[in-house]
Amino acid sequence: MKSNAIHVSAKVLRNLRMRQDILRCSFDIDAKPDRKPLSNVTLKTHFIEDFVSDAEIIESLGSPLIEKLPPDIKVSFEFFPPKTEKMQTKLWSAIKRLAPLQPRFVSVTYGAGGSTRERTHETVARIQNETDLVAAAHLTCVGASRGGVDDVARRYWDAGIKHIVALRGDPPGGEESYSPHPDGYGYASDLVAGLTKVADFEISVAAYPETHAEATSADADLDNLKRKIDAGATRAITQLFFDPDLYFRFQDRAAAAGITVPIVPGLMPVTNFKQNANFAKRSGTSVPSWMYELFSGLDEDPGTRELVSASLAVEQVKRLVRGGVSEFHYYTLNRADLSYAICHVLGIRPEGDDEAI
Ligand SMILES: Cc1cc2nc3c(=O)[nH]c(=O)nc-3n(C[C@H](O)[C@H](O)[C@H](O)COP(=O)(O)OP(=O)(O)OC[C@H]3O[C@@H](n4cnc5c(N)ncnc54)[C@H](O)[C@@H]3O)c2cc1C
Numbered sequence: 191m192k193s194n195a196i197h198v199s200a201k202v203l204r205n206l207r208m209r210q211d212i213l214r215c216s217f218d219i220d221a222k223p224d225r226k227p228l229s230n231v232t233l234k235t236h237f238i239e240d241f242v243s244d245a246e247i248i249e250s251l252g253s254p255l256i257e258k259l260p261p262d263i264k265v266s267f268e269f270f271p272p273k274t275e276k277m278q279t280k281l282w283s284a285i286k287r288l289a290p291l292q293p294r295f296v297s298v299t300y301g302a303g304g305s306t307r308e309r310t311h312e313t314v315a316r317i318q319n320e321t322d323l324v325a326a327a328h329l330t331c332v333g334a335s336r337g338g339v340d341d342v343a344r345r346y347w348d349a350g351i352k353h354i355v356a357l358r359g360d361p362p363g364g365e366e367s368y369s370p371h372p373d374g375y376g377y378a379s380d381l382v383a384g385l386t387k388v389a390d391f392e393i394s395v396a397a398y399p400e401t402h403a404e405a406t407s408a409d410a411d412l413d414n415l416k417r418k419i420d421a422g423a424t425r426a427i428t429q430l431f432f433d434p435d436l437y438f439r440f441q442d443r444a445a446a447a448g449i450t451v452p453i454v455p456g457l458m459p460v461t462n463f464k465q466n467a468n469f470a471k472r473s474g475t476s477v478p479s480w481m482y483e484l485f486s487g488l489d490e491d492p493g494t495r496e497l498v499s500a501s502l503a504v505e506q507v508k509r510l511v512r513g514g515v516s517e518f519h520y521y522t523l524n525r526a527d528l529s530y531a532i533c534h535v536l537g538i539r540p541e542g543d544d545e546a547i
Contacts (some may be wrong), residue, residue: 255504255508255511255536256535256537258512259536259537260511260516262516263511263516263517264293264294264516264517264518265291265517265518265533265536265538266294266296266297266326266427266454266518266520267288267293267296267519267520267529268296268297268298268456268520268522269284269296269298269299269313270298270299270301270306270523270524271298271299271301271306271310271312271313272309272524273309281313281524283526284524284525284526285317285321285323285526287527287530288529288530288533289322290541291533291538291539291540292538292541293323294324294517295324295325296317296323296324296325296326297325297326297394298310298314298317298325298326298327300327300328300329300357300359302359302360302361302362303333303359303360303361303362303363303365304330304334304359304362305362310327310328311345311346311349314327314351318350318351325351325353326351326354326392327346327351327353327354327355328355328357329342329343329346329354329381329385330357330358330359330381331357331358331359331370331371331375331376331377331378331380331381332359332360332361332362332368332371332374333371334371334374335371335373335374336373336374336375337373338374339384340384340388344388344389347391352389352390352392353391353394354385354391354392354393355393355427356381356382356385356423357378357381357395357396358376358378358381368404378395378414379414379417379420379421382395382421382422382423383422392424392425393422393423393424393425394423394424394425394427395415395419395423395426395427396427396428396429397428397440397444397453398411398440398474399431399436399439399440400429400436400474402414402474403474412443412444412447412449413447415444415449416447416449419451424451425451425452425454426444426449426451426454427454427456427519428440428453428454428455428456428519429456429473429474429475430456430458430470430475431475431476432476432477432478432481432506433476433478434506434509434510434513437455437515438513440453441453452517454517454518455510455515455517455518455519456519457503457506457507458523459499459503459520459522459528459529459532460481460485460498460499460503460528461495461496461523461525461528463481463485463488463495464489467481481502484498484502485498496527496528500528500532503528503531504532507532507535507536511536518532518536
């Protein structure tokens with residue numbers, strides 16, 4: 191394999207990302223220490239044949255995704271702990287449907303303020319014990335002392351759960367703003383550092399393409415992400431976003447800040463647009479105005495809504511795959527169908543399926 195170092199502009203960098211699959215090349219960015227938008231970066235390239243024109247990129251986006259799929263696409267799925275028997279049944283039917291797709295891991299959220307501590311534990315432990323899936327537990331700093339959080343983590347480790355999604359957490363219901371527990375971990379970076387002392391966990395953390403609502407600036411938020419990585423996290427999962435360009439711009443800024451761990455896009459298939467849009471707004475995610483137009487008139491028409499959602503989700507992953515992304519995290523909301531369909535389009539087939547590509 192030929193390797194060399196070259197200087198390229200931000201535009202060429204984006205073009206290369208779009209074309210990684212076609213050029214059969216990969217590259218590492220030599221990050222610049224300053225945070226300026228990428229203008230000239232040094233790429234360590236491995237076998238770049240040629241640079242590409244915009245026309246070629248547009249043509250590549252126009253071709254069916256399945257024609258040029260990278261072979262190593264990986265997914266993970268996120269669930270929330272069920273409150274009732276009925277929700278429990280729904281969750282397990284989703285898990286059973288998605289499990290044969292062999293996700294890299296599946297994770298279970300931790301309710302605001304630690305309100306689902308036991309339910310999260312039960313769900314994660316059951317996934318670990320009753321399936322072949324790798325289960326990951328979300329854990330937050332809210333409402334508990336360091337010792338209390340460490341105990342929860344130790345229980346996970348003892349139950350065979352070795353992957354934690356470490357978060358600061360949102361304030362419990364009814365509270366406007368976050369305030370750390372007097373004896374607790376203040377921020378996610380503190381929690382990551384604490385977890386590394388409890389056991390040798392794999393640790394994922396949150397990242398915000400549109401900047402966390404409480405961050406003093408986009409750069410400060412990126413500094414915070416870097417602190418979480420430096421403390422021991424090995425993967426960032428993004429807050430949901432709808433516009434792939436937001437992700438690519440964030441990825442560029444993270445690379446310029448020296449962040450080299452995978453930044454896995456967190457995607458939410460639209461199941462109920464009103465609900466999804468409200469959730470997105472609460473999470474600081476912008477909802478493009480064309481999405482309101484796309485879903486207007488479909489509130490009472492779930493069948494059409496599902497078809498429209500599927501086409502939107504496919505368009506989104508197509509742009510991400512063409513930009514070089516090969517790992518995705520799906521916020522399933524405990525529903526399997528759309529995530530399953532997207533995986534199918536991404537060439538991910540149930541284990542043992544002879545027709546898998
Ligand atoms: C993939 C993913 C999964 C999630 N799962 C859950 C879940 O299961 N349960 C849940 O309750 N929430 C969950 N959340 C939401 C998350 O808890 C909120 O977004 C929360 O507001 C921030 O969490 P964080 O881990 O990003 O916090 P942090 O990384 O600690 O950052 C929080 C804010 O504080 C700022 N900050 C960090 N350190 C400092 C400091 N030392 N001084 C001042 N400011 C600082 C940051 O810039 C940021 O604005 C999830 C989010 C994502 C993206």
